[in-house]
Amino acid sequence: MSFRFLYQTVVHPRKVVKDLGDAPTPQYTAATLHGSLQIRHVDAGSCNGCELEVTSAFAPVYDAERFGVRLVASPRHADALLVTGPVTKNMVEPLRKTLEAMPEPRLVISLGDCAHNCGIFNGAYGVEGSVSDVVNVDVHIAGCPPRPEVIVETLRGLTGR
Numbered sequence: 001m002s003f004r005f006l007y008q009t010v011v012h013p014r015k016v017v018k019d020l021g022d023a024p025t026p027q028y029t030a031a032t033l034h035g036s037l038q039i040r041h042v043d044a045g046s047c048n049g050c051e052l053e054v055t056s057a058f059a060p061v062y063d064a065e066r067f068g069v070r071l072v073a074s075p076r077h078a079d080a081l082l083v084t085g086p087v088t089k090n091m092v093e094p095l096r097k098t099l100e101a102m103p104e105p106r107l108v109i110s111l112g113d114c115a116h117n118c119g120i121f122n123g124a125y126g127v128e129g130s131v132s133d134v135v136n137v138d139v140h141i142a143g144c145p146p147r148p149e150v151i152v153e154t155l156r157g158l159t160g161r
């Protein structure tokens with residue numbers, strides 16, 4: 001373990017945070033979100049590759065929370081539903097019920113190519129369809145899986161921070 005690593009992670013941890021530049025122009029509904037976005041994540045059938053990148057986006061290096069975005073445990077506390085993976089048949093009802101449990105106004109964000117068009121799982125026997133086949137999607141984050149920079153940039157587009 002190098003001194004530089006120790007300095008950046010223990011002595012001065014903020015130095016670890018990646019500089020992602022100025023806030024992008026808000027593209028979606030930043031005016032109604034007031035710079036704060038609470039997200040409930042649902043894995044509807046992902047291979048877990050997308051989850052790794054979501055975790056990375058909220059971990060210390062990319063630190064999405066500094067831009068006003070937070071993952072929450074309950075849909076009742078959420079402004080947005082973040083869905084990964086194609087929707088498997090047994091996740092159709094849980095996905096709809098999670099969305100119904102959220103207060104309005106609410107956003108649906110699909111993340112990853114599988115969420116958009118079922119990706120490599122297209123036509124699989126257990127797959128019902130893409131996320132937009134089950135619930136209305138407001139924002140899509142493309143990639144297989146999307147890079148953490150792309151995830152954070154899209155979320156900043158929502159909070160405007």
Ligand code: SF4
Pocket residue numbers: 045046047048049050084085086111112113114115119120143144145
């Ligand atoms: S988009 Fe790629 S990483 Fe994400 S669930 Fe599908 S196959 Fe896995």
